[in-house]
Amino acid sequence: MKTPGFRGKVAAITGAGSGIGRALAEALSRQGCALALSDVDEAGLAATAASVSRDVEVTTRRVDVSNAQQVVQWADEVVRGHGRVNVVINNAGISYGATVRGGDDDDFRRVMDVDFWGVVNGTRAFLPHLERSGDGHVVNVSSVFGLIAFPGQSAYNAAKFAVRGFTEALRMELELTRSCVSATCVHPGGVKTNIAKATRVHSSLADLGVDTSRANETFERNFRTTAEQAAALMLRAVERNRRRVLVGADAQGLDLLQRLLPGAYQSVVVALGKRGASHA
Ligand SMILES: NC(=O)c1ccc[n+]([C@@H]2O[C@H](COP(=O)([O-])OP(=O)(O)OC[C@H]3O[C@@H](n4cnc5c(N)ncnc54)[C@H](O)[C@@H]3O)[C@@H](O)[C@H]2O)c1
16 A cells, blocks of 8 residues: 555454454554445444444455455445545455265365355456545455365365455556555465354265364464454554565464475475374
8 A cells, every 4th residue: 555554444254253354454444444344244244333433434244255246336336435445455255165086066166165265256347446445455365274284174275275366466467557456365274263163074085084073173273363463563564565474383383384395285284284194
């Protein structure tokens, strides 16, 4: 963004009814930024709207990010209601644990529809409005799993790697065309939100030595960063116009592993997986 800080600006956030999206809304409202919030979870959305600072204008709308038409309608409504929009944070996401061999087609497609197409829809619907604001930023939430692959996460990996490629290409296009809009790709490690509980776990994960009856708890146990910490890091990265932001020490460690051993990291992950399975 050309002018520093978020005061007096308008930010649109998808998946704002929980976790990182809610923490972003709270942090931005404290900085004097007006909010356009969306989610498929209307109760979560209402709870977020109730938790943000009263000093800023807040609008909410039920939007399924996988539905391009809904996202376009929402973007138009945001500009009509708030007068402009300066930031879009394409944050909505779901996760799915399954093997490539065993997972269900519909679940694989749903992950791509929400996690990848949701980001594409949000970017394309808001971009013309961001350009008209004269001072815009696209923030796309990938994952550390957009940098490094993990067994049992193939659908999520595919979607989050795609978000990274899409956002990096977008950023370069914006620079080449001297746009007033910029873009940042976010790669969180484990963040304590609802995502681990909400993960759909397919029985095929048992083939990888995962105890599927406890998989959701096990995922959650490894998450260290709070949503508030994640939001603060993300907003600082946007203010500094970073191309990418790694959220959490785990994301930094895994990014380093992938860069030092771009192919061989897989042997490390497999060895750790085998050790984990033999201790289970
Ligand atoms: N929490 C983590 O450990 C972690 C790690 C890496 C990346 N991420 C990413 O961060 C983002 C936010 O996740 P979170 O951890 O806050 O999870 P969360 O489950 O707490 O919040 C995700 C929100 O997205 C909403 N959502 C789901 N499908 C939607 C759809 N089709 N349309 C609109 N909204 C939808 C949910 O209702 C929910 O409110 C996601 O993109 C996720 O993949 C999270």
